[in-house]
Amino acid sequence: MHTARSRKAVLPLAALSAMALTLSACGGNSEEPSGSAAAADCSAYESYGTFDGAEVSVYSTITDTEQDKLEQSWVPFEECTGIDVVYEGSNEFETQLQVRAQAGNPPDVAIIPQPGLLAAQARAGNLKPAPQEVSDLVDENWSADWKAYGTIDGTFYAAPMLASVKGYVWYSPTAFKDKGWEVPQTWDEMMALTKTIADEGTMKPWCAGFESGDATGWAGTDWIEDALLRQAGPDVYDQWVNHDIPFNDPQVADAFDAVGDILKNEDYVNGGIGDVRSIISTSVDDGGLPVIDGSCAMHHQATFQAANWPEGTNVAEDGDVWAFITPGQEAGASAITGGGEFVAAYTESEEVSAYLQFMASPEFANKRVEQGAAISANKGLDPALATSELDRQSIELLQSEDTTFRFDGSDLMPGAVGANSFWSGVVEWINGKSTKEVVDSIEASWPSD
Amino acid sequence: MEDVGDKLVQVVIALAIFAAIIALIMLLVDRAPKTFRDKATIIGFLAPAVVLLAIGLIWPAIQTTYLAFTDRNGAPNGVDNFVWMFTQPEALVTLRNTLLWVVLVPLMSTGIGLAYAVFIDRARGEKALKALVFMPMAISMVGAGVIWKFMYTYRGAEREQIGLLNQILVWLGGESKQFLLDAPENTFFLIAVMVWIQTGFAMVILSAAIKGIPTEIVEAARLDGASAWQQFFSITIPSIRGALIVVVTTITIGTLKVFDIVRTMTAGNFETSVVANEMYTQAFRAGEPGRGAALALVLFLMVLPIVLYNARQLKKQREIR
Numbered sequence: 001m002h003t004a005r006s007r008k009a010v011l012p013l014a015a016l017s018a019m020a021l022t023l024s025a026c027g028g029n030s031e032e033p034s035g036s037a038a039a040a041d042c043s044a045y046e047s048y049g050t051f052d053g054a055e056v057s058v059y060s061t062i063t064d065t066e067q068d069k070l071e072q073s074w075v076p077f078e079e080c081t082g083i084d085v086v087y088e089g090s091n092e093f094e095t096q097l098q099v100r101a102q103a104g105n106p107p108d109v110a111i112i113p114q115p116g117l118l119a120a121q122a123r124a125g126n127l128k129p130a131p132q133e134v135s136d137l138v139d140e141n142w143s144a145d146w147k148a149y150g151t152i153d154g155t156f157y158a159a160p161m162l163a164s165v166k167g168y169v170w171y172s173p174t175a176f177k178d179k180g181w182e183v184p185q186t187w188d189e190m191m192a193l194t195k196t197i198a199d200e201g202t203m204k205p206w207c208a209g210f211e212s213g214d215a216t217g218w219a220g221t222d223w224i225e226d227a228l229l230r231q232a233g234p235d236v237y238d239q240w241v242n243h244d245i246p247f248n249d250p251q252v253a254d255a256f257d258a259v260g261d262i263l264k265n266e267d268y269v270n271g272g273i274g275d276v277r278s279i280i281s282t283s284v285d286d287g288g289l290p291v292i293d294g295s296c297a298m299h300h301q302a303t304f305q306a307a308n309w310p311e312g313t314n315v316a317e318d319g320d321v322w323a324f325i326t327p328g329q330e331a332g333a334s335a336i337t338g339g340g341e342f343v344a345a346y347t348e349s350e351e352v353s354a355y356l357q358f359m360a361s362p363e364f365a366n367k368r369v370e371q372g373a374a375i376s377a378n379k380g381l382d383p384a385l386a387t388s389e390l391d392r393q394s395i396e397l398l399q400s401e402d403t404t405f406r407f408d409g410s411d412l413m414p415g416a417v418g419a420n421s422f423w424s425g426v427v428e429w430i431n432g433k434s435t436k437e438v439v440d441s442i443e444a445s446w447p448s449d
Numbered sequence: 450m451e452d453v454g455d456k457l458v459q460v461v462i463a464l465a466i467f468a469a470i471i472a473l474i475m476l477l478v479d480r481a482p483k484t485f486r487d488k489a490t491i492i493g494f495l496a497p498a499v500v501l502l503a504i505g506l507i508w509p510a511i512q513t514t515y516l517a518f519t520d521r522n523g524a525p526n527g528v529d530n531f532v533w534m535f536t537q538p539e540a541l542v543t544l545r546n547t548l549l550w551v552v553l554v555p556l557m558s559t560g561i562g563l564a565y566a567v568f569i570d571r572a573r574g575e576k577a578l579k580a581l582v583f584m585p586m587a588i589s590m591v592g593a594g595v596i597w598k599f600m601y602t603y604r605g606a607e608r609e610q611i612g613l614l615n616q617i618l619v620w621l622g623g624e625s626k627q628f629l630l631d632a633p634e635n636t637f638f639l640i641a642v643m644v645w646i647q648t649g650f651a652m653v654i655l656s657a658a659i660k661g662i663p664t665e666i667v668e669a670a671r672l673d674g675a676s677a678w679q680q681f682f683s684i685t686i687p688s689i690r691g692a693l694i695v696v697v698t699t700i701t702i703g704t705l706k707v708f709d710i711v712r713t714m715t716a717g718n719f720e721t722s723v724v725a726n727e728m729y730t731q732a733f734r735a736g737e738p739g740r741g742a743a744l745a746l747v748l749f750l751m752v753l754p755i756v757l758y759n760a761r762q763l764k765k766q767r768e769i770r
Contacts (some may be wrong), residue, residue, distance in 0.1 A: 280629065
């Protein structure tokens with residue numbers, strides 16, 4: 001009897017102690033940084049003031065390793081000001097933010113990656129205009145284009161945070177060298193290279209993955225935008241984004257077809273994964289991995305793809321992977337699409353204002369960029385801090401006056417298109433529908449004002 | 450841990466306020482003048498529920514109804530949202546899929562559940578067999594969606610399969626298939642998940658009803674030489690008719706509201722969207738609350754007759770007893 005009873009007690013006890021361990025582990029974790037960096041220099045943070053027990057809740061799309069790096073970059077700010085930044089990242093951010101705002105339970109600060117959503121939230125009266133100090137910082141550190149994206153109906157709401165340059169084509173320099181392939185300088189050269197690789201037959205030239213939960217398809221919209229900006233130029237691009245030309249304009253259809261020549265050709269995709277349609281069932285994070293194992297030659301993705309490579313991958317011009325900007329019609333054309341986040345406030349308080357100022361400052365940009373896999377268009381950012389050659393190039397590209405920079409089009413369109421029918425349209429297009437059917441149905445879904 | 454402490458205090462305070470209000474109502478009802486006491490009792494005890502229902506259910510329903518006739522800026526736009534719903538091809542697909550779900554899920558769940566209940570009735574190991582089929586009921590719809598997404602996972606022919614169904618296809622010498630991408634059959638693969646969950650519910654209720662059939666009737670039928678089929682159609686079915694109706698209507702209502710499975714498995718892509726999923730997508734992702742509300746209203750109108758029928762059936766059964 002005695003042994004039986006004690007055995008019964010073992011399991012719950014074990015479970016309890018395991019739970020206690022996990023709990024204490026959780027508790028310990030958050031305390032850890034303060035000990036190690038207690039001696040950090042607080043002089044750069046004096047202007048924000050000090051707060052006792054203040055808390056700022058932050059909500060955003062950034063998760064996993066990028067989240068860890070983001071949180072690390074404001075640790076000194078937290079220590080020097082005493083503000084506790086409570087961060088929450090979610091893959092369902094776009095929908096949940098609206099749900100929370102409508103339910104009267106918004107975060108103090110949201111880091112919004114779509115100017116369209118930012119504008120909608122501002123027009124719905126949910127956002128607080130940015131404090132004057134933040135506006136001044138943005139005037140100092142960003143180009144007028146970037147400030148305009150955070151300004152809605154003449155009121156400045158949100159400072160830009162990080163940036164990404166879209167439209168890189170990732171490839172394996174080793175494979176290119178072994179096979180004698182050259183990095184293409186024009187779109188035509190890229191198509192010729194694609195054909196060469198397919199004819200040689202050792203690997204398929206392209207691989208892609210568009211699956212991303214209920215945002216499935218966004219990676220495909222980047223492809224279309226790159227093609228349109230390069231083929232039709234920035235003016236047509238702006239007209240398209242603002243719906244001054246219809247979505248089913250022939251120039252837009254041409255951009256779809258140019259991308260379709262690659263993504264809808266069974267001989268060209270989906271290297272190491274499967275057929276054309278496997279693009280929409282492969283996750284965005286996994287779409288580029290075949291480049292590493294030599295079953296796919298090229299993968300189209302923004303700078304943040306650098307974070308998706310397995311640990312230990314050497315990202316360098318002579319390393320495991322490297323990237324070139326999707327070429328334009330002519331060699332050397334520097335028209336790039338990109339994205340970025342905006343830091344918008346839902347509540348007004350001293351600590352929120354301090355946090356917003358910090359996020360717009362060069363200190364934050366430098367702190368975040370030196371941890372790798374991030375870039376910013378902040379002019380106060382020192383490009384030398386970038387951890388990779390690619391990031392350094394991208395930062396210089398963003399800071400340069402000669403670059404034609406256009407924001408990711410789907411992020412600028414109304415939500416009904418940019419975060420719904422454009423995504424699902426691309427999904428249906430890859431799944432077999434014709435270009436005409438898809439652009440017509442997206443045009444039909446454009447909300448009338 | 451401070452958080453937990455705070456929450457506990459809040460719970461205690463809320464419970465205390467609740468108890469105080471109830472006590473107050475009871476006191477007032479008890480003190481009411483004799484002539485008025487019966488009415489006071491009824492009003493006193495119904496009022497809190499009515500007030501809460503009005504705040505939590507009736508007012509939002511009225512608001513949603515109003516929203517259904519507005520555009521995304523909140524300005525009234527007549528029946529535009531309904532015109533959109535019944536003309537746009539995507540919206541029509543949504544309605545068609547919902548119809549498929551509503552017809553197939555109750556029929557299949559109840560059919561399979563009933564057959565299973567009859568076959569294992571008084572069989573050896575009945576409890577274990579029942580538990581097997583009932584277990585999926587314990588899994589949330591989202592959980593089931595994730596599990597089945599893995600079941601259907603596709604890998605190209607040159608790669609190793611990780612989805613069970615595709616692995617079986619490959620073992621049998623076939624080619625792996627994109628189960629979730631091919632319309633219209635992908636809707637049926639999603640429906641299978643709901644059937645997998647609901648069959649257990651149907652089986653348990655129907656099995657209990659079958660056990661409730663008086664043995665005299667069954668024995669009399671046997672003595673009269675009724676075959677197994679005759680027994681099933683002339684004795685079993687009529688005897689459990691009430692339970693059957695309750696099961697079918699309950700599953701139908703659950704199916705009309707299905708959202709989690711579609712959202713986790715395809716997010717409404719590939720022509721698999723249903724009304725509830727489209728309602729959420731339109732209202733919260735596309736920023737078209739009017740369209741979302743219109744879809745919600747249509748969903749409500751679709752559920753309403755079934756709820757009324759279900760309620761009347763329950764009432765009738767109670768009268769018989």
